[in-house]
Amino acid sequence: MSKVLIADKADPLCEKTLKDRGIEAVVKTGMKPEELKEFARDFDGIIVRSASKITREIMDNAKNLKAVARAGAGVDNIDIPAATEKKVLVMNTPFGNTVSTGEHAIAMMFALARHIPQAHASTHAGKWEKSKFEGVEITGKTLGVIGCGNIGGVVADRALGLKMQVLVFTPSMTTERARELGVKMVTLDELYAKADFITYHVTINPATKGMLNKDAIAKMKKGVRIINCARGGIMVEADVKAAVESGHIAGLAVDVYAEEPATKHIFFGMEKVICTPHIAASTKDAQVTVARQAAEQIADYLLCGKRTHAVNGDKI
Ligand code: MLT
Numbered sequence: 001m002s003k004v005l006i007a008d009k010a011d012p013l014c015e016k017t018l019k020d021r022g023i024e025a026v027v028k029t030g031m032k033p034e035e036l037k038e039f040a041r042d043f044d045g046i047i048v049r050s051a052s053k054i055t056r057e058i059m060d061n062a063k064n065l066k067a068v069a070r071a072g073a074g075v076d077n078i079d080i081p082a083a084t085e086k087k088v089l090v091m092n093t094p095f096g097n098t099v100s101t102g103e104h105a106i107a108m109m110f111a112l113a114r115h116i117p118q119a120h121a122s123t124h125a126g127k128w129e130k131s132k133f134e135g136v137e138i139t140g141k142t143l144g145v146i147g148c149g150n151i152g153g154v155v156a157d158r159a160l161g162l163k164m165q166v167l168v169f170t171p172s173m174t175t176e177r178a179r180e181l182g183v184k185m186v187t188l189d190e191l192y193a194k195a196d197f198i199t200y201h202v203t204i205n206p207a208t209k210g211m212l213n214k215d216a217i218a219k220m221k222k223g224v225r226i227i228n229c230a231r232g233g234i235m236v237e238a239d240v241k242a243a244v245e246s247g248h249i250a251g252l253a254v255d256v257y258a259e260e261p262a263t264k265h266i267f268f269g270m271e272k273v274i275c276t277p278h279i280a281a282s283t284k285d286a287q288v289t290v291a292r293q294a295a296e297q298i299a300d301y302l303l304c305g306k307r308t309h310a311v312n313g314d315k316i
Helices: 013-020 033-042 056-061 080-085 098-114 116-124 150-161 175-181 188-194 214-219 237-246 284-304
Strands: 003-006 024-027 045-048 067-070 089-091 142-146 165-169 197-200 224-228 249-254 273-275
Touching: 003 013, 003 033, 003 284, 013 024, 013 284, 033 056, 045 284, 056 080, 067 284, 080 089, 089 284, 098 116, 098 150, 098 197, 098 224, 098 249, 098 273, 098 284, 142 150, 142 188, 150 165, 150 175, 165 175, 165 188, 188 214, 214 237, 237 249
Parallel strands: 003 024, 003 045, 045 067, 067 089, 142 165, 142 197, 197 224, 224 249, 249 273
Antiparallel strands: none
16 A cells, blocks of 8 residues: 655645545654654655655655655755656646635735735724825736746736736747737836836746846836745845835735745834735635645556656656
8 A cells, every 4th residue: 555644734635535545644744854754764655735845865765755746836845856866756736726826916916005914903003094004006007927827827817807017027938828818028127117016926946046136126116016925035035125125115025935934034024015924825725726636646646657747757
């Protein structure tokens, strides 16, 4: 019988799906790296969200390991080159949380435009600061979407429905897809120059690491509002903080941080910065979907060799 470890908090459907497929499922979450390394030793598969890091050391120790499934889109908590060397198939569930993540970015945009978290805190504190929280409309404003894949596509679609102009920068996008979505493809510099709001939906890779830095900000409109529900590593956080302090960035909404969990951060306490704890994909709807998909995918691979959304499948 194949054995799969569910190493991060996942919807109970994950365990149930594995058991229904005849797989022994063990749920053990919150382990420190050393404990996870020891515990994972005998498993054929591991399912993670973002808390557990599946490192080379863990894979060295897990001699039976054949597959790792991420109940989510990003796979940056899994050492892909090491997995490939060890013939461990890595899979993700790229579509399961697309809508939730896109909706969170839109919610962040409204929160920025109307200072909703700040006004909420102030009103609860018994202040009545009606004139302090003057906002801006989003209708007719320009939204720049950097990375218009599955999630960026949802954001662009919703923003068009909100009567925004949508400019996108995605090197791999076809003109046909842009036409289908109703967005305009532009260069990064044009997007920086024209956008009132900028939202990032890129994966973290050598090209995107630190792309939101002082040089990029210098090309943006003064008073730009920025949303990052992608990965913290795309920002040079100190440059972003300085630009918020100078007023070049009028508002910043972040769900992701270079180091997570972030219990201390240079953004915390800044009035113009709205922070959430990496919850863009945390809806019941998305978590049910990604939990079931990750379980089905790992079961398919362990039981019949079927590969779905394998990120290193061509090398194994
Ligand atoms: C993802 O990679 O799918 C998202 O960042 C969601 C998450 O990690 O919870």
